[in-house]
Amino acid sequence: MEKYCPKCFKKFPPTQETCPEDGTFLVSPMERDLTGEVLDNRYTVIERIGRGGMGVVYKAEQHLIKRIVALKVLRREVVQDESAVRRFLTEAQAIASLDNRHTVTLYDFGVTRDGLLYYTMELLKGQTLSRMIRKEAPLEVGRAARFATQVAESLKEAHDRGILHRDLKPDNLFIIERDGRESVKVVDFGIAKLVGGASVESVTRTGMIIGTPQYLSPEQALGNPVVPASDLYSLAIVLYEMLSGAPPFQAETPMKTMWAHIRDPVPPLRSKNQAVEVPRSMEAFLARALEKDPGQRFPTAVAFRDALRRAMEGTQVAPATVSLPGMSTTDEGLRLKTEAWDSGTAMPSPPAVVAPSSLPSPPAVLAPSKTPSRRVVWGLSAAVALVAAVALSVRYPWAGSQAPADAQPSLKTQPLDAGMARDEVQKAEDARKAEDARKAEGVRKAEEARKAEGVRKAEEARKAEEAGKAEEARKAEEARKAEEASKAEEARKAEEARKAEEARKAKEARKAEEARKAEEARKAEEARKAEEARKAEEARKAEEARKAEEARKAEEARKVEEAKEASKQKTSQHGAPASAMDAGLKAMESRDYDLAIEHFIEARKAGADAEKVDRLIWQCNDRLRKRLASDLVAKGERAHDKKKWAECIKHFEAAEKMGHLPTAAADKLKKCRAMNVF
16 A cells, blocks of 8 residues: 655655655555554553544553553544644644643643654543433433533633634533542544634634534534534533433434524424423523524523523522512501592591501502592592581581570470481581592592503503514514525535535545556555565575485484494493493484583593584584574564564564574564564
């Protein structure tokens, strides 16, 4: 497979090691498992623990401080795109600037010699929110609100520093347990955009949709600029899913799901799960947080968090009645007198002798429309007092003075005249009361009619105002729908153009792939022929080596035979040395070279031919070296088969130092060295 330069992205044959233009080490786009490898001479990769859209996450150990970390490596196919490399570095820079306790902590990031981009962060122990939702949903309202509040605190810090997450979802929220309490960690700012700095150049350009369809905001689905309210929309979707067990919009295809975010109203929580019970304040909160227009949502993470807390505080049931302030003593008296006059009963005593404390309590409910105004009541009270005074003076004309004796009537006529006067006064009084009651009733009805007219006009004005607002809202809704339809049409055309471009690129890629496969097949055929020729050469050399080995063994056997014969001749002359020599030769025949060396040394001490003994000892040592070298070659070949390049190199180099490394093993040593460097 062809290699490429991670700087200029030019392609080169697989046999080339560096770029001829800038000297950068070439890399292969083929992805490999890094488990067991040492990365950048700083981290030992222990195991793979996850995979994302841009890279693979491993568990690793940092050499210097023996710390276990999570190590994320950019995937090889993504490295070929320069904008993806810049986006990866933006991710590392974005996370490094955040220190909120609900945001994952970044330790380090860098690039290896062969072009692998990586960064390390704290290794979290717990579970993702998506897994918790699958196991426990729907979550209790307070618990879900607590998680959402913690995420909002993390987003507040990020938004304050001009960083947008852009892919908030349950898979990127990690639930850990700290001090016996659950806590949220926001992870994977992998497609974050630094807003307002030198990097405002479109690493992620407007019109490029990045994220997960179920959690995309309407503006992201349309390819419009993303704002902090977009992250808060995604967070509201996550809160909705925690409360109901499913996201609000989830269609058959990603495109339909994005259209639902743009066009469809948010379904009630109970439509997803009949067992869901949340307060109305929470429904109202979600309704605003999931508005289609970003300007109608919560503008900041702080506003989102505070509104969510108020919604949770509003879950307490409000009292059914409201206490009203008590009425004054004067109002109590006035209301009592008004009711007495309206009932048509006899006139009470004058106001001067009525004690307010002796009045009964006011009625529990008195309709305002039936109560005369304060001015009318005081006027009627004054009129009643005046009429009462006149009536008393007419009824008792003698009060306070003494008439002359000749002016007084006789005792027989006085009771009759007084009775007639009292009857006339009573009739006049009754007529006056009836007239006063009629006038008071007329005043009351006129006041009620005036108030009713005012209420009617106010109601008409209110309805007219509501009709005007409804008309404005209807026009605004029509304008919004027209705008959405226009944007949808533009999005459709853009999608068609994108698909056409993708089809063209796919066709070109297919042709390039076919050409690449043909080239690989040609190279593979050449490699196969070269391999066959190499094997034939190795077989020829092996045959020559076998024959040479047989000749060497025959020569050694001859020499051993001569040594035996010489030993026999010396045995008759010297005795003990010949016996030691025979024992050494027998040990050599049984390939027990260590024992043979011991016997030969004993024979030399006993007076045997020193030159011959030294030659036999050298032969034993040489055979021991060959045996050891053969064992090392076998170990190296086993390590080569298991792709343990470092171990393979160690065994082959040891055999090479001993001077007994076959040609085939030497070729494998070169391969191991090349693979270990890669």
